[in-house]
Each structure stands twice: as C-alpha cells, then as structure tokens.
Amino acid sequence: MILSKMKPPYTITENILALVASISEKIGEINATHLYRPATELRKKNRIKTIQSSLEIEGNTLTEEQITALLENKRVIAPQKDILEVQNAIKVYELLNKFNPFQLKDLEKAHEILMSGLIDNAGKLRTTNVGIVKGSKVEHIAPSGTMVNGLMKDLFDYLKKDNDLVLIKSCVFHYEFEFIHPFLDGNGRMGRLWQTLILMQQYPVFEFLPVELLIKEKQSDYYNKLSESDKKGNSTPFIEFMLKIILESLDGLLQSQSVTLHTEDRIHLFKEKIGKNTFSRKDYMQHFKNISAPTASRDLKWAVEQNLLAKFGELRLTEYQFK
Missing domain, CATH: 1.10.10 (Arc Repressor Mutant, subunit A)
Structure with missing residues (x-):
C-alpha cells in the first residue's frame, strides 16, 4: 500500500478562530503604535529572555545576568556545557534573519550551530530509534529512524504549500516537529526557534517577542498539551495552547511598551x-x-x-x- 502525503491532522475549532482574531487585532495595534520593532534596549532584553527561557526548559542553569555577560564577552563561572549551549544559542539568534524557514537544509544548519560541540552529529537527522523518557516512564516513542527523512520532507511540503494561516501552520509545525523528534538531541529548543522563524516571515515583531518565557512559566502545560495531542492523534490541543501563549506575549509587549520611542x-x-x-x-x-x-x-x-x-x-x- 502506498501512503499518500497527508496533511497533518488537526481541526480548526471556534476557540482557534477566536484566538487568531484576537492575535490579528493585537498585531494591528502593535503596527499602529510602531512597536513591531521595539526600542533597541528592549530588543536586547527580550532576546536574552528568549535564550534563557528556552535553555532553562532543557535544564540549563545560566541566569539572564550571566547570559548578558556572555553577550558582552565577559567571563562567566558556570558548567562548561551550559556556557556552550548559551554561546551557540546566541550565534543562532544572531543569524535568525539568514535562515529560510521553508528549507529543511536551513533547519539542519541551524541545528548544527545550536548543538555544535554538544553532540557528535549536530545538524544530521537521526537514523536510529529513540524514546523520550520523563522521570522513569517512556513519555513518547518517536517514529523510527528510517522514517525521519520522509516525514520531515512531508512536513516542509505542508509548510510551503498549505493555505492555512501562518499563525496556525507555525503551531502545527512546532507540534509535528516535536512528534517526529528528528534529531538525537536539541529538538525542544529547535521546535521553539523554528516556530518563531516561521512567524517572523509575516510578523516581524516575533523576532523580539520572548514567547519562550511564557512557555517556561507554563512548562508542565506545554508538555501536557504535547502529550494530549499525541493521545488524540492530532495537534488541535497544542495549537490552542500555543495561540494563547502568543496572544499573552503580544499583550505583554503592548503593556510594557507604553514607553515612548527615542x-x-x-x-x-x-x-x-x-x-x-x-x-x-x-x-x-x-x-x-x-x-x-x-x-x-x-x-x-x-x-x-x-x-x-x-x-x-x-x-x-x-x-x-x-x-
């Protein structure tokens, strides 16, 4: 039997439509008040928050102050692995505008920079089988290594060709990416990074929006929604969760930015x-x-x-x- 390429399974619910409408409204407000490129100082702060939050979710111990020090080439005393993770993440976020979110080879390139010196096969899709263990139980059995390449090609096809809204597609991509688990390590931070990159194509404000900070604050919900979507066999619960997070981070930007531009x-x-x-x-x-x-x-x-x-x-x- 030949499996035809299928669109990733999800349903556009009333809740999703309401969230998309609210997000579009907020983005309109942000554009009207020229906040789509926040003031320079805020952009730097938000990037540090993004890096710190995304890596803390994966167990990194560095604080925002230590990351700021690394950005300014100052010496930081911390585990070498944690420092390297931050240095790699700084490099990737500096190159964010150079990656094309619709190209698999760009995703591999970003992973190579992000995981350089941390794993042996940085930037290479896995060919072996993996299970994701949380505590003492297996949380998720990822598709077999032989399927990864084909699944990733299908996912990028969906991203390029499907007519759904970018807001929805970015969430679907994030979920499917975590489900496929295409690399041996670094999948969490790559999924979050790539969703940001997809959103940036249509809404430049996402380059400077610390969505990761809110994911970190709701970390158990984040994993629960990934797992709920796994059980249901579609990404609808995860899409709803991520759209709420996006809406909250836009709200936060509008509230913090009543300050005037210089x-x-x-x-x-x-x-x-x-x-x-x-x-x-x-x-x-x-x-x-x-x-x-x-x-x-x-x-x-x-x-x-x-x-x-x-x-x-x-x-x-x-x-x-x-x-």
Whole structure:
C-alpha cells in the first residue's frame, strides 16, 4: 500500500478562530503604535529572555545576568556545557534573519550551530530509534529512524504549500516537529526557534517577542498539551495552547511598551517606511502623530548630524532623503 502525503491532522475549532482574531487585532495595534520593532534596549532584553527561557526548559542553569555577560564577552563561572549551549544559542539568534524557514537544509544548519560541540552529529537527522523518557516512564516513542527523512520532507511540503494561516501552520509545525523528534538531541529548543522563524516571515515583531518565557512559566502545560495531542492523534490541543501563549506575549509587549520611542528608534522606523523617497518634516510628523513639531525638528537635525539624512532647501521648503 502506498501512503499518500497527508496533511497533518488537526481541526480548526471556534476557540482557534477566536484566538487568531484576537492575535490579528493585537498585531494591528502593535503596527499602529510602531512597536513591531521595539526600542533597541528592549530588543536586547527580550532576546536574552528568549535564550534563557528556552535553555532553562532543557535544564540549563545560566541566569539572564550571566547570559548578558556572555553577550558582552565577559567571563562567566558556570558548567562548561551550559556556557556552550548559551554561546551557540546566541550565534543562532544572531543569524535568525539568514535562515529560510521553508528549507529543511536551513533547519539542519541551524541545528548544527545550536548543538555544535554538544553532540557528535549536530545538524544530521537521526537514523536510529529513540524514546523520550520523563522521570522513569517512556513519555513518547518517536517514529523510527528510517522514517525521519520522509516525514520531515512531508512536513516542509505542508509548510510551503498549505493555505492555512501562518499563525496556525507555525503551531502545527512546532507540534509535528516535536512528534517526529528528528534529531538525537536539541529538538525542544529547535521546535521553539523554528516556530518563531516561521512567524517572523509575516510578523516581524516575533523576532523580539520572548514567547519562550511564557512557555517556561507554563512548562508542565506545554508538555501536557504535547502529550494530549499525541493521545488524540492530532495537534488541535497544542495549537490552542500555543495561540494563547502568543496572544499573552503580544499583550505583554503592548503593556510594557507604553514607553515612548527615542529619536534613533523613530528615525530607523521611518527609514524602513520611506526608503529613498524625499520627505518633509510634515510627512515625518504624519507618521508619528504623537510628537510635537520641535521634537520632529530635533529628530531630523540629529539624523543629518549622524550623516543618515541629506537635507535640501531652507525653512518651509526643506526636504530630506535617507543616504
């Protein structure tokens, strides 16, 4: 019997539709208030939280302070394995924009960096059989090693070709990835990383959203939902769980970010929008409706001094262009 390629099994429930609608609304709010690229300091903090949370779930002992120190090339006293895990994770997150989430070879490349020096066959799909043990009982028997390559190809086909919303597909991918367990080690952190990468393609804000922090706080629910989905033979319970987590992390961003953007943040955001077109101070103020004329003038003067902007004309006729 030849098995035809099947779409991973799941049902779009009313709960899933309601969560997707709320998430879309939040993303609209985030875009309207220019939070899709949070202020530089917050981006750094969130990345540290993401790395710390994702690795703590896997038993890493380093704190946010120690990870910050490693980012600044300072010496940290901790188990060598934990330090290496963090250093590898920092490298992978720095390269996040270079990976194509729809290519299996990019996933293998990311795994190779993430697990370099930690396991022998980093970046190689497993060919042997594995069972996942939690405590003293076997939690999950993964598909046999001979099936892994085919299953991963099917999963990437689904990711590339299926018409479902990216929000849903990213959750399905995360669950199916954990179910297949394609590597001998590092599957948990890779599944979480790859879901972020898939979401980033459509919603840039996910690059700087510490979704992992909330997963860490609800770690037992996370494993329970993976296991519930295993028992039901579909990823619906896990999709609902992950969409709730995504919604909560967007909420958190909106609450923490009532702080105003700084000059540099506004200038970079405007550059992304306007590109090489010339513009006036009035155009700039229309984009940032909550700043005064003197603030807009100060922003533009700063950008000219930093050699980011060229300035033409005088007084009311002044125009600007990014270099």
